[in-house]
Amino acid sequence: MRRLLHRSLALAGALYVDVALATVQPAAAVVTPGSGTSAAGQLTQLVLGLLLVLGLIFLLAWLLRRVQNAAPGSGQVIEILGSRTLGPRDRLLLIQVGKEQILIGHTPGSIEALHVLAEPVEVPAGARQATPEFAQRLMELMGKDQKGRS
Template sequence: MRLFIMLILASSAAWAENTVLEQPSEAAKVAPASSSLLESSQVSSQLLQLVFGLLLVIGLIFLLAWVVRRVQQSLPVKGSQQAISLLASQALGPRDRLLLVQVGKEQILLGLTPGTIVPLHVLQEPVEVSAANNPLSSAFAQRLAKALKTTAKDEPS
């Protein structure tokens, strides 16, 4: 992630350097009387390009942070011996979900909305969750989870 950001910053710096180097040659062709007007328009266009590039990079950083949060939320916590575990999840809409939660020996179906969590039903017979419903069933998902797990351990807290 840091390497990606460094590459973006280096390429934007090289691009800005090229535009600065190219502009004086174009300004030399203009008559000396209009050179101050041309310089002020060049400065304002460079400033506009700089602001636009900065907004683009900041937007990209926020987008990547959002993607990482979404991926981490969907990954199950392995190796934890907790009394409560999430067995299954089903999206009903962009912000509404159904969750099947195991608490001790009971399974509870929960409705999750942005403002509330509502218990919908306590199951009399436990539902068997197969490996096909496991979100880490694909090889790519397993490698991504492993990479995120090692990256989180490498970074200092």
């Protein structure tokens, strides 16, 4: 994956150098009014440069997302099993640490362990993802609902 990232960056750098060298005029050239480039040509060059930069940004964002998804996630010791919103800024979280489950109260000013469960709660596999409601709804609207793919 790193090799692909390095090759993509090298290709983007080479394209940038080619565009930069093509647009540089010799120092001895004198630009006189009425000769040279027109306003439409300058605007086209500006738009193409902007599209190149935006394309590079989106390419790097895509590569970063792919690299983060490829990282192993099974090494996590602490896992959020469930979440319940109590108010605009208050939540209850069910956390699993090893084989122990803890109910935690989260407010803007504090995080408190409310109860350590003697018997672990069985959480269905589909409910293990503690996605905030807004993010889940946004994913559904974008057509990337994760529940249907499991």
